[in-house]
Amino acid sequence: MRLAYLAALITWMPLAAPAFEVEEQLRYSAPDERSVLRVISTADRAAFEPIIEAFQRSSPSVTVEYTITGTTDLMQAIGTDGAVFDLAISSAMDLQTKLANDGFARSYAGADLDGLPEWASWRDQVFAFTQEPAVLVISTADFPPGSAPQTRDDLIAILRADPERFRGRVGTYDIRRSGFGYLMATQDSRNSGAFWRLMEVMGRLETKLYCCSGAMIQDVAEGELALAYNVLGSYARAQAAQIDGFEIVEFDDFVNVMLRTALIPSTAQNEVDARRFIDFLIAFRNRPDLVDASGLPAISTNALQTNSALRPIRFGPGLLVFLDQLRRSNFLRNWESSVVQN
Amino acid sequence: MHPSIRRRLFLQLSVVAAILSLAFFLVLRSVAERAAEGTQDDILAASATAIADSLRSENAAVTLDLPYSALSMLGTVSEDRVFYRVAVDGRTLTGYNDLPDPPRLGRPGEAAFHTHDYRGEEVRMVAVTRRVGSLNNTAQAVITVAQTRQGLAAISQRITATATAVGTGFFLLATALSLFAAGSALRPIDRLTGAVTRRGPKDLRPVTAKAPTELVPLVDALNSFMARLRASLLRTEDFIAEAAHRVRTPLATVRAQAEVTHRKLNKPEHKQAIREMIRAIDESSRSAGQMLDHAMVTFRTDSLAREDVELRQLVTETCDRLSPTAGLKDIALQRDLPPDDLHMKADKILLQAALLNILDNAIKYSPEDSDITVSLTREDALTLSVADQGRGFADMDLDRLMNRYERGANVHDVVGSGLGLTIAQDVARAHGGTLSIATNDGGSGACVSLILPL
Structure with a gap:
């Protein structure tokens, strides 16, 4: 259901151009505007518009200014540029954690965390509202039903058994460019020794590197790729509703689950509405209609109990480790020497 | 305190x-x-x-x-x-x-x-x-x-909260225990107090209740004090009895001798002298008796006996005892008593002393050939009244009359100690009652009533 006033939605340009890169700026005007909530987010318009509209239905006097940017740009906007936003929503939980750790987030102690798992919030500053697994996407043309690899070791064995079939037809994130890819790769390396072996094998198969999940899924569906590793599961599922030709595999050994989070930047000017929006996001898991509309999987302990391989990435100072300058450059060097072998 | x-x-x-x-x-x-x-x-x-x-x-x-x-x-x-x-x-x-x-x-x-x-x-x-x-x-x-x-x-x-809770709990427990400890430490004293207060008024036996070491000196001192008190009381009692005996007996002998002498003498002035003497002896005897009564009353009221007393009998006995004295002045002792026995808890000796003194007073101040009426009524309280036809109390302060050694303003011609009404009043008070004195209507005669609660 779309409210009439959303027809007033316009693409809105700020006067001063910020130093960080902005992909898109949207303004959802309230007909009876009493306050403005400035949101900076990494979630694209299709995913987040239903949520903003639903929020405005419960808080009709709040105009929402929605700025879409990348995870690194969001980090720069809040952590370095001191840009004024009331709410920062990002899929990079490591960067969000660092923002909170370094003092760029405000506490919201009164949030209603009842029923929210303990691992879904940190310091009363970072609040998760989605859980999005990293999955393997395989082309149905290359993998007849029942032949999909179930673990990373399976995958390594399959790739090793038939290198000619997979040469140049394997894809993954370029973790030098993608924050999500980097987060997943570092978590993989922490969880299993199989990760570096897999990178070696993929490197030898001249793996193609991507910036985004969408492109990878597209290529797998078209048969360009036989498989893509560490694809954002929520995007894959959203795509599966529209295009055929690929299948989603959640590994049995472990599946990293990324949490999309919101925090109130220390520069926030409209803390009241920001808190209201956070409460709305925490309650997101109780709104199946919004989950469907946005395509974002909500926090669910049920899902974790059904599939014990799902591992939500834990908040905490551990997430700062791979953001360490030295650690990051060493990790990228190792990764490059494994994956980018030519 | x-x-x-x-x-x-x-x-x-x-x-x-x-x-x-x-x-x-x-x-x-x-x-x-x-x-x-x-x-x-x-x-x-x-x-x-x-x-x-x-x-x-x-x-x-x-x-x-x-x-x-x-x-x-x-x-x-x-x-x-x-x-x-x-x-x-x-x-x-x-x-x-x-x-x-x-x-x-x-x-x-x-x-x-x-x-x-x-x-x-x-x-x-x-x-x-x-x-x-x-x-x-x-x-x-x-x-x-x-x-x-x-x-x-x-x-x-959290630690502070826990420590506060534990500390408070500890304090409350310790306070409760100290309350208990104080009670338990003082229980021997309570027991001793109970043992002493429960005793009857005449019980001066040594305290034998078990006392803790710290209280033994106190109990010993108390026992020794009571022993001395008992000895002193016994001495007083003996003294009163002894004194009554020692004073009355020689006086009676002297009076008898004086009467014999009076009969033997012929000269009117001698007879007159002897009569004066006899009168003085009578007065001395009465005064000694009253003073001893007063001492006895004071002594007994401290440890009042509460025995069953039948008042009709008591009145009859007392009147009989004074009938000879009244007869000397041709005074008739009229008794107005209820038909049934009247019992009460009282000290019989004291009541008797009170009635004796009231009657004695009435006889003394009554003119010859008159009536004295002793009546006993029972309504809200017991009233034992003695009404005479004497001169009454005139219009003097009736309260003062009951003071010790205080006498009426109109009685200088009659010898008296002023103790009679004091004794009666002490007895009335010892029994929780009052003594009421009044001049009869018409100004002739007095009415003294002993009012005792039932």
Whole structure:
């Protein structure tokens, strides 16, 4: 259901151009505007518009200014540029954690965390509202039903058994460019020794590197790729509703689950509405209609109990480790020497 | 009144309990907080050591792979913010560039702790130094790890709450116990008090109730005091009886001799002298009797006997006893008694003394050949009235009459001690009653009533 006033939605340009890169700026005007909530987010318009509209239905006097940017740009906007936003929503939980750790987030102690798992919030500053697994996407043309690899070791064995079939037809994130890819790769390396072996094998198969999940899924569906590793599961599922030709595999050994989070930047000017929006996001898991509309999987302990391989990435100072300058450059060097072998 | 021992004991024990509880609270809190701080320090030191251990030399330069556990372990206990910095020869290798240097460094391998303000919050910092590099090219690395103390504050708050609860509980328990202890310590005194107060008025036997060692001297003193009191009372009782006997008997002898002499004498002036003498002897005898009665009444009212007394009989006996005296003046003692027996709990000897004195007074002040009426009525109270036809009390202060040795204004011609009504009133009071005196209507005669509660 779309409210009439959303027809007033316009693409809105700020006067001063910020130093960080902005992909898109949207303004959802309230007909009876009493306050403005400035949101900076990494979630694209299709995913987040239903949520903003639903929020405005419960808080009709709040105009929402929605700025879409990348995870690194969001980090720069809040952590370095001191840009004024009331709410920062990002899929990079490591960067969000660092923002909170370094003092760029405000506490919201009164949030209603009842029923929210303990691992879904940190310091009363970072609040998760989605859980999005990293999955393997395989082309149905290359993998007849029942032949999909179930673990990373399976995958390594399959790739090793038939290198000619997979040469140049394997894809993954370029973790030098993608924050999500980097987060997943570092978590993989922490969880299993199989990760570096897999990178070696993929490197030898001249793996193609991507910036985004969408492109990878597209290529797998078209048969360009036989498989893509560490694809954002929520995007894959959203795509599966529209295009055929690929299948989603959640590994049995472990599946990293990324949490999309919101925090109130220390520069926030409209803390009241920001808190209201956070409460709305925490309650997101109780709104199946919004989950469907946005395509974002909500926090669910049920899902974790059904599939014990799902591992939500834990908040905490551990997430700062791979953001360490030295650690990051060493990790990228190792990764490059494994994956980018030519 | 001095404050009670129980209260003093209880208050003192409570104060001790309060001091102990407070000390307990402070010790518990300080120990627990030190333990919590120690835990944070230990984790910080382990973290810094883990980072130090990962330092390595690569192409003549120091580098490291920050171990995942080094920082993640800091997040296990609390959600505190974490900062770190690795500096080699004073230059930041990695981490938070603006993290301040430790004020002092421990020896290599030793962790130096201090507390500092960083990014608007108090942080606990640890610094570990490590020498890295090859033999001829070593560098000193300083690893600093810092963590905010919100978790510690939360723990401290919990500890304080627990310590407060435990301390309060301890205090309440100790107070309850001290209340019990005070009661239990004083129970022998209560028992002794009970044993002494339960005794009858004439019971002057030694106290035999078991007394704790501390009270033995008191009980001994009490017993010795009671023994002396008993001896003294016995002496007084003996003295009164003895005195009555010693005074009355010789007086009776003298009076008898005087009467004999009176009969033998012929000269009227001699007879007159002897009559005067007899009159004086009578008066002395009466006064001695009254004084002894008064002493006896005072003595007996202290330990009033409550025996069953039948009043009709008592009135009859007393009237019979005074009939001869009344007969001398041709006075008739009329008795107006109820048909049934009238019983009450009273001291018979005292009642008798009171009635004797009232009647004696009435006879003394009545003219010859008149009536004295003794009536006994029972309504709300028992009233024992003696009405005469004498001169009454005129219009003098009736209250004063009952004072000791106080006599009426119109009786100078009659010898008297002024004790009669005092005795009667003392008896009435000892029984919880009153003595009422009035002049009869028409101004002729007095009416004295002993009013006793039933």
